Amino acid sequence: MPAEQIRVRGLVQGVGFRPTVWRIASQLGLQGDVSNDGEGVLVRLWADRHAIGRFCEQLQAECPPLARIDFIQRQPFVDAAPAQPGFQIIASQSGGVHTGIVPDAATCHACREEIFDPANRRYRYPFTNCTHCGPRLSIIERIPYDRANTSMRLFPMCPVCEAEYLDPADRRFHAQPNACPVCGPQLWLEDRAGEQIELTAEERDSIDSASRLLRQGQILAIKGIGGVHLACDAANPAAVARLRQRKRRPAKPFALMARDATVIRRYCRLSREELDLLQSPAAPILLLDQQGETLPEALAPGQASLGFMLPYTPLHQLLLADWEHPLVMTSGNLSEEPQCVGNHETRRRLGEIADAYLLHDRPIVNRVDDSVARLVAGRPRLLRRARGYAPGHLALPPGFEQAPDLLALGGELKSTLCLLKDGQAILTQHLGDLENYPTFQAYQQTLALYRQLYQHHPTRLVVDSHPGYRSHRFGRELAQQQGLPLERVQHHHAHIASVMAERGWPLDGGRVLGICLDGSGYGEDGTIWGGELLLVDYRSCQRLGHLQTTALPGGSKAIQEPWRNAFAQLQRCFGWSQVERQWGGLEAICALQQRPVAVLLAMVEQGLNSPLSSSCGRLFDAVAALLGICADGIDYEGQAAVELETAAMAAVERLPEPYPFGFNREESGLVLDPTPMWRALMQDLADGVCSEQIAYAFHLGLASALVRAVRQLAEVHGIQTVALSGGVFQNRSLFEAIAESLRKQGLRLLSHEAVPSNDGGLALGQAVIAAARQIK
Known part of the structure; x- marks a missing residue:
């Protein structure tokens, strides 16, 4: 029989892609199989080329909501016949990693309905998820994205969950975090002494108790999907002031979480485009212009906007269900330190801030902060790229197909890392300011994790040209240890190259005029630059004015x-x-x-x-x-x-x-x-x-x-x-x-949209500049 092997690359693991392949192939009456491997998804079909063509067209049209197909490659192969009749989903295969990791995604509508349905077995279960939503990056330890390679391996599935997991027709087929109250992670509420807080007669669970404490003006540490938040009643000025004092954060705005758009519209203007962004799977914090009712000025001193997000996990949706005004939901840390992720760490580091802890027993493998966005000139633009967006890879512009594998180490503030591999840029989540040593330790841990996840072996390292940056010094030491060349890239050249790369400017596209405005960057003349007019291509940068x-x-x-x-x-x-x-x-x-x-x-x-x-x-x-x-x-x-x-x-x-x-x-x-x-x-x-x-x-x-x-x-x-x-x-x-x-x-x-215009985009610019200099 004629047969073809179909390679699908992109964000195609952990998103219900194989069940979609199975459903389409079964509907078309095709024989074959599908599996995950290090390169993405591999489909084998025994059918004539016209039938396979129809399959590929339908697959593109019916791509699952969290998936992204970068390309489909068809190649004939010779095999006598499929091992079994019909179409099968077979076990994952190992091999070199050439696929991406899907970002964590906000709870889908179907899962939300289940947690509020008293007749459903997942009623009020705060870890409900499916292939269309839930944790991804925050729980993964290695590729391929299988349950055994995530922190969910600690929770063996009960027979009912396993039946869902094994049924290709179920939306939880191979949903790696799949769980229920019988077999999955558990939630509890404890006081500062570590004693579990007892429920009152009216309370159904720890979430109800947590809501009661918040209404009483207490500050809670709440362990979420990618880290711990500190929460309090946003309409309670005393609670907000107490949180500022304890967190040592005198003026920086607090993020807010509201039950729904109706609550947000009481305090801010909200356009259709902004609502769509808030309700997207990424569910970022969105800066919105204030209007209408007022909240305590201490939430965002000196600002005309408030940062709102909608509940993006079942835990948050259950907690906010009865709240007619927002909660503060800010990072669980002392000012400028990394967000807490572990239970013991939370008790130790937040003991003088939180009055109680709402914790669970699912380990957070990778810290992922909330993303921050703003609608500017009619377009959503990221100010911080993290949960919901990272590490979704970025396709490099035309001309970079043969780009060597590189590692760019970013700047000093709002740091990120960028890996170039297979003609794609993998930009990490926001990591923070490296002036803070615990942040630098987290930065090193993230680098080790990404190199392991993607089996990344760079041919050279790239750093900012500022010799005093911690990332520069670290890169120099790492290059010496591993015997790799070290490339230095001027700060503002990297800024402009990052927007060129994001917007798909070709390698041979010629020069652009760059306006680069920031706080500081190491200039080529020994002064500190920050208000620059530059003539730029990927390989060179000429200062025309300032x-x-x-x-x-x-x-x-x-x-x-x-x-x-x-x-x-x-x-x-x-x-x-x-x-x-x-x-x-x-x-x-x-x-x-x-x-x-x-x-x-x-x-x-x-x-x-x-x-x-x-x-x-x-x-x-x-x-x-x-x-x-x-x-x-x-x-x-x-x-x-x-x-x-x-x-x-x-x-x-x-x-x-x-x-x-x-x-x-x-x-x-x-x-x-x-x-x-x-x-x-x-x-x-x-x-x-x-x-x-x-x-x-x-x-x-x-x-x-x-x-x-x-x-x-x-x-x-x-x-x-x-x-x-x-x-x-x-x-x-x-x-x-x-x-x-x-x-x-x-x-x-x-101009930037998917990559921050601030130093969070530097690593991407560094990477493409270094790659361009290597491509002949």
Whole structure:
């Protein structure tokens, strides 16, 4: 009989793909079998080519909801006949790993109905799942994705669950986390002393008890799918304040979880596109504009948006079922530390924060934080890529088919890792800031896990060119230990390359004009860059222009204390003596005069611990400080800029004149000089213009200046495509102003959606740059 072997690659394991193959083949009356292996799914069919063609078409059309087919390859093979009549699902095969791991997915509608149905055997069972939802990355230990290779191997299935698991017609066929109250993981509620909390007469289970404690104003540590959350009643100001104090998180916003869209709409605007994103299998935290009823300001101080998510596990859905307002659902950690995942770790590290613990006995193998997104210019854009998205691989652009296997180690903040393998990029979940040593330990553990999962053997390592980054030092040591070449990539080149790769810009697509705006990156001239206009392809990067460089008095202290940047900007533009003569009576200048001005002047003039920087982030800090926003210090990265944007969005008069910037031609390129902007801003301060108007005029002026610069440079260099990247582009107001103006100029725009514009996307850019340099 004629026969074909069909190779399917993509996200095709643990998503109900083999049952779909079985159903379609059975409907078409085909003979053969299907199995998982290290490369994905292997289908063998004994039939004529036309029948197999119909099978492939139907498979593409009826792909399961969590699956993604990257390609289908058909190849004839010779075999006398199938071993058994009909179509069979056979055991997984081992071999080299060339397939992907599916991200954790929010509870599907069918499972949700079961947990709220008193007649169903999974009624109120918090670990209900099927092939269309539930844990994936968070429980996997190795590929192929079979139960024996996950933390669910600790829970042998009961006969009823096993029957579901073995039935190809059941939606739980080979659902590796399949379980029920009889055989699966168990949940309990305990107090700080480790004693189990008894149910009251009205309570059905520990979830009811947990809800009662939350209503009483207590703080709970709740173990979820990829880590532990700290939860409290979001409408209880005292509980929120207590959580902030105990968690040592003075100002950074708390994430909120609401029962449904009706609850969210009481507090925020919610468009159809935003609701679709909230209800997607990824179920991220979504930043939404506030309107309607108010919640305690302490949830998101100084911000016009709230971060909401919907319950994405049965546990959360059961907990929120009776709540008419949201719960705080923030990472279970002390500020800046990694999120807790284990029970013992949770008791030890959160003992001074949580009043009680809602725990379970299913081990979390891989820590996965909640993803964060925002709708900007009508498109969803990730600010943190983690649960629901990672480690879904990214196809590399045309020309990278022969890319060597590489490992890129990312940056210092918002770190991720990127593995290149089989022409694809595997970007890890968000790992955090490596300045924190426990985060660095988790970073190393994640690297070991991914290399083991994907059987990844890189031919070279790639690091940021900043020699002081922990990721750089670690990469250098690792390269020496393993005898691998080490590639160094400039920070802002990596930023622009990451958006090029995400948007499918071909290897031979030519150069683009990149606008890269962020806090800091190691520049090729020894200064700190951060407001850059770059001519970029994958192999090279030329600096065409930048924001005027300004000293950072105190070095890293200038990042933490925005007033230092305000002083440095005014000193550079006007000289401090002129500032005092002309504006000495202003409250903002009086406040600066209380600082150690003489010391700072000496530091700047002598170049002592005052590196030069073109950072756009520090320019935002300086403007914010003069408006009395976070002048003394910040509690989290970007706080001053975030609150400055909030002020701009609150401006009543929306059509002020944008503040002007000067343009100078220097050896380093076109320089955007903020001196005219500062003169106009200081005059407005003197005239009593409100801070919201000033903030808005600054945003508008910076956007206008950058667009003007791009127009000039694009014309000179014959460029039609502009790429935007860097953490400053998380600012929706600035992004939308620039993007709209560039499109009106007829320029093509490349911007991030699936990969963060902040340093969470650096590793992808590093990887494609290093790969391009190796491809001849």
